[in-house]
Amino acid sequence: MTTHPVLAGDVADRATAGFRQRYAAEPAGRWAAPGRANLIGEHTDYNDGFVLPFALSLRTVVAAAGQPDGVWTVCSELADESIEFTADDLAPGRVTGWGAYVAGVVWALREAGYAVPGARLAIASDVPLGSGLSSSAALEAAVLAALVDLGGLDLPAERRPRLAQRAENAYVGAPTGIMDQSAAIRCRAGHALFLDCRTEEVEHIPFDLDAAGLAMLVVDSRAPHRHADGEYAARRRSCEQAADLLGVPALRDVPVGGLDAALGRLPDDETRRRVRHVVTEDQRVLDTVALLRASRVRDIGPLLTGSHASMRDDFEITVPEIDLAVETALAAGALGARMTGGGFGGCVLALVEAASADAVTAAVTAAYAERGFAAPGHVTVWPAPGASRLD
Numbered sequence: 001m002t003t004h005p006v007l008a009g010d011v012a013d014r015a016t017a018g019f020r021q022r023y024a025a026e027p028a029g030r031w032a033a034p035g036r037a038n039l040i041g042e043h044t045d046y047n048d049g050f051v052l053p054f055a056l057s058l059r060t061v062v063a064a065a066g067q068p069d070g071v072w073t074v075c076s077e078l079a080d081e082s083i084e085f086t087a088d089d090l091a092p093g094r095v096t097g098w099g100a101y102v103a104g105v106v107w108a109l110r111e112a113g114y115a116v117p118g119a120r121l122a123i124a125s126d127v128p129l130g131s132g133l134s135s136s137a138a139l140e141a142a143v144l145a146a147l148v149d150l151g152g153l154d155l156p157a158e159r160r161p162r163l164a165q166r167a168e169n170a171y172v173g174a175p176t177g178i179m180d181q182s183a184a185i186r187c188r189a190g191h192a193l194f195l196d197c198r199t200e201e202v203e204h205i206p207f208d209l210d211a212a213g214l215a216m217l218v219v220d221s222r223a224p225h226r227h228a229d230g231e232y233a234a235r236r237r238s239c240e241q242a243a244d245l246l247g248v249p250a251l252r253d254v255p256v257g258g259l260d261a262a263l264g265r266l267p268d269d270e271t272r273r274r275v276r277h278v279v280t281e282d283q284r285v286l287d288t289v290a291l292l293r294a295s296r297v298r299d300i301g302p303l304l305t306g307s308h309a310s311m312r313d314d315f316e317i318t319v320p321e322i323d324l325a326v327e328t329a330l331a332a333g334a335l336g337a338r339m340t341g342g343g344f345g346g347c348v349l350a351l352v353e354a355a356s357a358d359a360v361t362a363a364v365t366a367a368y369a370e371r372g373f374a375a376p377g378h379v380t381v382w383p384a385p386g387a388s389r390l391d
């Protein structure tokens with residue numbers, strides 16, 4: 001398997017520089033966590049279903065050192081002002097904005113009974129914000145790793161995603177599932193993470209694009225997020241209501257073979273389409289895993305494209321910029337393409353023959369210009385490792 005470098009060098013240096021500048025001291029260590037792309041399995045995590053994300057080499061790095069207990073100070077290269085909070089300031093809603101992701105992790109650790117050490121932290125990140133690559137989980141995972149190590153806390157990696165998710169759900173206030181934090185913490189280089197979101201069991205599935213002569217393009221649509229938070233919450237509510245109507249704990253419990261019967265028991269077309277997306281998407285994850293286990297990477301293309309059609313037509317979470325990127329990539333020869341992440345903007349994944357990556361990129365750029373959309377971003381990605389201590 002080809003080994004790709006993980007490009008933590010520059011961003012780690014920026015975190016150290018930020019630490020020195022703000023605190024006039026050396027950090028005790030640096031911890032990194034990645035953004036993620038989800039290969040397939042969208043809006044299935046909060047339905048207790050299956051997902052298959054992989055980590056990106058784009059990382060968030062936290063340089064940190066302890067300070068007397070009960071005080072946390074945080075600066076970020078993206079913010080003019082640093083923030084400081086004490087245990088008394090920690091109730092949800094007290095720290096807001098980007099600081100809430102950090103305070104939320106401290107809060108969730110304390111709620112779980114851990115004696116969290118006071119700390120000084122400096123953050124730098126290469127994970128783009130608001131692009132659907134989960135910069136928030138990267139931040140939570142890096143901060144969590146730093147605080148666990150600084151405090152010598154006994155919190156194994158498999159228990160960290162729930163805690164980081166709690167920070168996001170109960171502190172930041174975003175009703176997200178377990179996928180992003182699991183990806184940021186548990187992914188392995190060269191593998192996609194097959195996660196059962198009910199049991200949190202994982203299997204690391206070899207995902208070797210180089211060996212297959214393939215490349216994975218990420219197209220950043222640069223589309224402005226359109227009411228993403230409210231729409232995400234509405235999709236989640238609709239799925240939970242449908243599960244109630246069907247008398248199952250979660251939509252994961254609707255077997256794909258029983259889908260038609262289940263749809264017949266639902267009251268309206270919109271709910272039927274939401275359910276059809278989730279149930280068929282779970283099956284597409286299982287089918288993708290089966291193909292990857294058989295080293296048939298090239299054959300997953302139609303499943304990716306099928307997932308996109310389901311998100312566009314049934315779950316209704318795509319936007320014109322995203323659909324254009326998918327259609328154009330496919331017309332230019334991509335083997336499969338789909339939006340990745342929560343939707344209403346964000347990024348598209350396109351699986352392409354390595355030799356046609358440039359042509360697909362150029363075609364998408366040209367199509368955006370023709371439609372008058374802002375120029376898209378492009379980057380080639382591969383499965384990178386999850387969160388770790390750098391030094």
Ligand code: GAF
Nearest residue numbers: 042043176177178179341342
């Ligand atoms: C966002 C959420 F954070 C995830 O939990 C997941 O639901 C995803 O959207 C959609 O698959 O990234």
